[in-house]
Amino acid sequence: MTGPIPSTNPVLPGEDFKEWHHALGGELTSVPDDSWKTVLEEKHPDMLHLLQFPYNGEPPKRLVTAKAVTSNPLHFVRNHGGIPIIEEDKWFLSLDGLVANPRKYTSRDIKDRSKFPQMEKSVTIQCSGTRRIEQISLYGGQQDEIPQAPWAEGAISTARYRGVSLKKIIKDCGGLVNGAKHLELYGAETYIKDLEAMNYVVSIPWTKVKANEVMLVWEMNGQPLPKIHGFPLRVIVLGYIGARSVKWVYRIKAIEQPSHGPIQKKEYLHFSQQVGKHNLKPTYGLQIQEMPxxxxxxxxxxxxxxxxxxxxxxxxxxxxxxxxxxxxxxxxxxxxxxxxxxxxxxxxxxxxxxxxxxxxxxxxxxxxxxxxxxxxxxxxxxxQPLTVRSAWNWGLHVTHxxxxxxxxxxxxxxxxxxxxxxxxxxxxxxxxxxxxxxxxxxxxxxxxxxxxxxxxxxxxxx
Amino acid sequence: MTGPIPSTNPVLPGEDFKEWHHALGGELTSVPDDSWKTVLEEKHPDMLHLLQFPYNGEPPKRLVTAKAVTSNPLHFVRNHGGIPIIEEDKWFLSLDGLVANPRKYTSRDIKDRSKFPQMEKSVTIQCSGTRRIEQISLYGGQQDEIPQAPWAEGAISTARYRGVSLKKIIKDCGGLVNGAKHLELYGAETYIKDLEAMNYVVSIPWTKVKANEVMLVWEMNGQPLPKIHGFPLRVIVLGYIGARSVKWVYRIKAIEQPSHGPIQKKEYLHFSQQVGKHNLKPTYGLQIQEMPxxxxxxxxxxxxxxxxxxxxxxxxxxxxxxxxxxxxxxxxxxxxxxxxxxxxxxxxxxxxxxxxxxxxxxxxxxxxxxxxxxxxxxxxxxxQPLTVRSAWNWGLHVTHxxxxxxxxxxxxxxxxxxxxxxxxxxxxxxxxxxxxxxxxxxxxxxxxxxxxxxxxxxxxxx
Incomplete structure (x- = not known):
């Protein structure tokens, strides 16, 4: 029932995605090559490359639980586009939307202990696609991610992060106004959906931020955040799926409703078993936040x-x-x-x-x-339910x-x-x-x- | 769980078996080629060739149940060696062992209505390996047949046979003597087990013969028995697995105990799930006769x-x-x-x-x-039990x-x-x-x- 993960490396090359980047031209032309260079520099040589571009990789089975804390080179990676190469001193973070005083922050501002108290947390991040290979081996799904990574048991890792609570930054902007209830997070990676190119955008509810469960982090296991993991700054949403912990974050916008961006609206949805390819609508899906x-x-x-x-x-x-x-x-x-x-x-x-x-x-x-x-x-x-079938859903998420x-x-x-x-x-x-x-x-x-x-x-x- | 049968044809070529025949030399050198020629002459062009030599084939899925009676070219074939090419007028059947008067019969003797009343029966023959592919897809077995055919759902067919009851022939020999309780059946095909070459030999109990449930047949669906199905004479054991219905039969020997031939003793055995490669003994197995x-x-x-x-x-x-x-x-x-x-x-x-x-x-x-x-x-x-696992056994037989x-x-x-x-x-x-x-x-x-x-x-x- 549980087929093993293929041992080829990379399992999928992602040619379509590379070609779209080449076709878009300009800065994006060299992104597939540059990203692969970063993979080779920053990741463990034994990583299983499920998808070469956008890069998706998990540690080999023998190393997944070798230690309770995963080293940076072994931490799983689920990217949706190319890896942005960002110069820290030219980078800033915009806070806007329904906040009292929209502001921009440099990296130095955010790391300034006199402005914002720092916090450290050990956090496990899990992709909602973990163990998808078991659902695929039963029945193919919708290929809702392009292309869809056949994750085994390694799309989960644990690291210790240093950063600040997003709540403190929001307070620094004078707090939310006019019924804002969600924060839209913008990451600098390319995201291509239905042949439209955009950035990676999702949202999280204010209740989560208010509870100090959303961090902006620049340090991972005592080291500067690796480029592949979101340098210079990424979001870490405690207890949520990895898809909400946006990397290379450059904008946070306060909004009333959950994001209408396609990743929030059309991806990472959990459907009932009566929803298939020919009757699917996004609102039939439950947006996946916490993993069971x-x-x-x-x-x-x-x-x-x-x-x-x-x-x-x-x-x-x-x-x-x-x-x-x-x-x-x-x-x-x-x-x-x-x-x-x-x-x-x-x-x-x-x-x-x-x-x-x-x-x-x-x-x-x-x-x-x-x-x-x-x-x-x-x-x-x-x-946990006892059979893969009981967990099966058209989007092939949450194989628990x-x-x-x-x-x-x-x-x-x-x-x-x-x-x-x-x-x-x-x-x-x-x-x-x-x-x-x-x-x-x-x-x-x-x-x-x-x-x-x-x-x-x-x-x-x- | 139920993987489909491979669509390649032949699925397995049987190179080892061909080479052994070549190595044995003499008449056997050309057997693999001659047998394949017979397959092409006598079988439907759409047969799925699971094993080219010895020939194992089943009808394609769409034709298995197209009719309640299977036509001769579509009837499944499970051969254990080369197809013997027998001249009917030189052939005879020996009856010996524990019978009162051992005798030999020509084809003409057996078909002589004045000696033996004839009988016709519609009979389904099933290989105990039917649907083995489902057990293989769960867990490989012992490759107990060399090589083992990955049967799908088509190793079962139905035909109408004309022949005589073996009981009449035994009676013609004066009946059984000295505690005989089994009949050993010798078929002319080569059989190779653990690098020893022999003929195909199994046995059936006298009780089955006595009930007129064992036929010697020369006609299949109103036509002379095809070479590939046992010409000039084969045994049909009603309600038993195909392995007991010996083709190209040339000798029947009355004996006290079930045959010690390796097919009866070491093959077509059903083991409990606690018997595996490293504790297996033939006597742990139940000899498979009737299918569930x-x-x-x-x-x-x-x-x-x-x-x-x-x-x-x-x-x-x-x-x-x-x-x-x-x-x-x-x-x-x-x-x-x-x-x-x-x-x-x-x-x-x-x-x-x-x-x-x-x-x-x-x-x-x-x-x-x-x-x-x-x-x-x-x-x-x-x-039937509900899961393949409940039927799984090391020999991969009886997937019911x-x-x-x-x-x-x-x-x-x-x-x-x-x-x-x-x-x-x-x-x-x-x-x-x-x-x-x-x-x-x-x-x-x-x-x-x-x-x-x-x-x-x-x-x-x-």
Whole structure:
């Protein structure tokens, strides 16, 4: 059911998107090449490049949960256009729309501690497309992003950010006026939708800003924000999907209604299963903001052959959006009938805005193929639906069903299996691939006869 | 879950098997080429060649259930070696082992109505590997047949046979003696197992013969038995898997115990799910004889886009082994929660040894992807397990779970969908492939605004 992510790199080159940039001409002509150069400079050489341009990449499976905090070169990237190359001293941020006193801020203004108190937070950012590959493998969707990235379990990462609360900046502009209830965020990257070129624009509600849950940040894990992650300034919306944490932000506009920009209006929507290609309207969709509770097994991987002594070592992550956090992670090796709790001490530290990584020796008696399933309960006792189908929707967002992998279990705590392993080892016969036929005598003619002397025949005589 | 059968032809060439025949030399050198010539002469040009040598083929999906009786060129073929080219007047059948008077019979003897009364029967033959592709797509098995054919839903066919009851021949030899309880059947095709070359040999119990359920046949659908189907004489075991209906039969030996030949002893075994590659013993397996109740949807096909008026037309087959027959066929379009009966008049005629083909306009309200599931109840009220996993076993035999297909339902009984179809038709925009992104305005700016004026906002204000 859960097909593995392709191992080609890049998985998709994004030729259409490159050609549109070339066709637009001017400054945009060289953007695809420049952006790729930045990827090579700033990201880990082992990143899985799902889409070369606009760049979409996630860390390789073995590194996703290697540490509870992701290093900058390994942090996943979901870009919608080229990477803007911005000179910090020429850059400024405009605050306008329904604020008492519209203003412009330089980078120096924003970092000035005498004007704005600074804050630091550890934050997990998750793309609403995480684990989309599982929905794709069931049924293709609408390719609503151009082209749509087939994310695996790595479109989620955690970092520590330094910045200021957007609330302080709004206050510095004299506060909101005339019924403003939303903030429209403008990012400098190109965005192309239905052949129209524009910038990246979304909005967030004022209630979120008012609660000091929206940061403007310039530091990521103690280092200047990398170009690919939004230098010189990006938004971090705590507990919301990554799509709202606008990079290369240059304008924030106070407005009455949620943004009418196409990303807010037509993308990142969650449809009911009765909405498909031929009856879809944007207002049928729920705009995705907080992610529900979810989890993933990062080790072992599907189709692996595991030799073990009755317990399989498993590792992974668990996360819940909106300020909720994982309280309990459970594993099943009977497709979700009986569950074993990951010992609480095997989960990484709790944080209101962060995932928790976990590991466990999971009891598994089975000899042969086994499906290991993972689910999480958050502090509000939300848990995950059990099947990908139950999470399936036309836009292929929010794949939060219990995560399932299939591994071939060789349980050497069974004497018979241990004997066969010894036999193969003595003869230097490899165990993998499991589908290769081996000529191994498993029963002598006399053992076979002995069996039938001692047992009832295959068919009764009368 | 149910991956489609590959459309390449042949799916597998069988190079190893060809090379072994070349290496054995002598008469066997030219067998792969000669056999392929026979395939081209005797089989329908649209057959799906799963394995070129030894030849394994099934009719293309659209023709499997086109008629309740399969024409000879379309009947599925599961050969284990080369096709023997036998001159009928030089051929004879030996009856020996534990019979009172061992004898040899020419073709003329067997067809002599004054010696043996003739019988005609309509018989469905099914390979125990039918629908194996569904198990393969979940988890690979042991490649226990060399190489293993990835059968789809077409390894089942029905024909009318003329011949004699094997019981009459045994009686003609004076009957069984000295505790004989099984008949070992020898076919002239080559069979290679663990690099040993031999003929095809299996056995069946005397009880089956005694009940007149084992025929020796020379006529198939009113025509001489084709070379590829066993000319001049083959066995037809009513209600058993095809593997027991030995083709090109030249010897029948009465024995005490089931055959120790590798096909009976090591192949066509059904293992529990705790038996895998590293603890397998032949005696852990149940020798497969009768097939359980099963069914398949032959139209529509998985991944098809269906435009309909609230009902999807479905066609397929249903079968139960051992002399049982389908009594009720049911379809579900909600993954097996609620079921609709195929009207009894829409099933082909009942027969004790035959499948029933069926068709139905199945109610389907859904807009979008829908899983249509089919199951059958036989006259003993046996029915099918619901998931492929529940049927999975290391040998990948007996895939009898409820058959599932995924189709994209466009329900034009919904006014909104009909309007969109008209819109696309007027502009000549094709409906397929469903995954292609179309730039279609689905809501005007003012309709969008209107919606939000009339509804509660995305986020509450307090």
């Amino acid at each position: 509770v979810s989890s993933a097994i990062m080790s072992p991987w599907s189709k692996h052959v595991i030799i073990h002594n009755g317990r399989i070592h498993c590792k992974g992550w668990a996360y819940s959006g909106g300020g909720r956090w994982p309280e309990r992670v459970e594993l099943s090796s009977d497709s979700g009938f009986s569950w074993y709790e990951v010992p609480p001490e095997n989960l990484s530290k709790k944080g209101r805005w962060t995932w928790r990584t976990w590991e466990m020796d999971h009891p598994c008696d089975v000899e042969g193929w086994v499906e290991i399933v993972c689910r999480c309960w958050d502090n509000a006792l939300n848990t 069903s219990a995560h399932r992998i299939s591994v071939y279990s060789i349980n050497k705590s069974r004497a018979e299996t241990q004997r066969r392993l010894n036999f193969l080892e003595e003869r230097g016969i490899p165990l993998a691939p499991i589908t290769r036929y081996e000529i191994v005598q498993t029963q002598t003619e006399s053992e076979y006869d002995q069996y039938w002397r001692e047992h009832e025949p295959r068919d009764p005589s009368d | 109740v099963s069914s398949a949807i032959m139209s529509p096909w998985s991944k098809h886009v269906i435009i309909h008026n609230g009902r999807i037309h479905c066609k397929g087959w249903a079968y139960s082994g051992g002399g049982r027959w389908p009594e009720r066929v049911e379809l579900s379009s909600d993954s097996g929660f609620s079921w609709y009966e195929v009207p009894p008049e829409n099933l082909s005629k009942k027969g004790r040894w035959t499948w029933r083909t069926w068709e139905m306009d199945h109610p389907c309200d859904v807009e979008g992807w829908v899983e249509i599931v089919c199951r059958c109840w036989d006259n003993a009220l046996n029915t 779970s409820a058959h599932r297909i995924s189709v994209y339902s466009i329900n034009k009984s919904r006014a909104e969908t009909q309007r969109r179809l008209n819109f696309l038709e007027e502009r000549g925009i094709p409906l397929a492939p469903i995954t292609r992104y179309e730039i279609v305005q689905t809501q005007t700016e003012s309709e969008y605004d209107q919606y939000w004026r009339e509804h509660e906002p995305r986020d509450p204000s307090d």
